[in-house]
Amino acid sequence: MGNSAEMTEQKPIGKLAARAATKGAKREAKKRKLAESAIEALKRYGYANTTLRDIAAQSELSLGMLHYYFENKEQLLIYCVRLYKEAFAADISARIAGARTRESLFRAFAEGLAASIVEDAETHRLWYDIRNQALFDPVFQPVVADVETSLLELIARIAGERTEGASIPILYGVVDGVFRHLLENQLVGRPRNKPELVDEFFTLLTRTLKA
Numbered sequence: 001m002g003n004s005a006e007m008t009e010q011k012p013i014g015k016l017a018a019r020a021a022t023k024g025a026k027r028e029a030k031k032r033k034l035a036e037s038a039i040e041a042l043k044r045y046g047y048a049n050t051t052l053r054d055i056a057a058q059s060e061l062s063l064g065m066l067h068y069y070f071e072n073k074e075q076l077l078i079y080c081v082r083l084y085k086e087a088f089a090a091d092i093s094a095r096i097a098g099a100r101t102r103e104s105l106f107r108a109f110a111e112g113l114a115a116s117i118v119e120d121a122e123t124h125r126l127w128y129d130i131r132n133q134a135l136f137d138p139v140f141q142p143v144v145a146d147v148e149t150s151l152l153e154l155i156a157r158i159a160g161e162r163t164e165g166a167s168i169p170i171l172y173g174v175v176d177g178v179f180r181h182l183l184e185n186q187l188v189g190r191p192r193n194k195p196e197l198v199d200e201f202f203t204l205l206t207r208t209l210k211a
Helices: 002-045 052-059 063-069 073-096 102-133 138-159 168-187 194-209
Strands: none
Touching: 002 052, 002 063, 002 073, 002 102, 052 063, 052 073, 073 102, 073 138, 102 138, 102 168, 102 194, 138 168, 138 194, 168 194
16 A cells, blocks of 8 residues: 555656656757857857847847846856857867877867867857956856866866976966967968968977977
């Protein structure tokens, strides 16, 4: 009797949990799709020059739909940046996963950075825009800290035990500084092709970390 009643109680609870999980997954998928559309507008015009209304118009979405999933522009932007940077880190991780030597590791990493500049320069520009905003607006500080933690972990994987006396944050700063410089050139009319960018990053890594 006790067991039968227990099973009867557990059944509807299990169904409710399954429905809630399905509903949550659908909501997250819709939210992700909206963010992917919105990021196209954000990366063209930047944080300061874009409103939710602009994003809705550019993305062919209703303003009400955006407000349903995102309370304000900042919340949407944080979600977009996290989404993109997670994909960036995953792509780099996949590229370096098969490396068997330090040279092939550096080459794979350099190819990932170069491809990202050539193919996604505007999105990286949005990241730097938000990172700058975080110096003035604390709402962006947690997502910037999270993203930079994941990027520091990538640099730690590349460096291994041979950091040549420099700390991982310093090495990250060096790579990030070169990346930003090359990105700016790509955006302001002094673009380099992918093999040239690969060579720049590969040389940086081999000289900094002594392959």
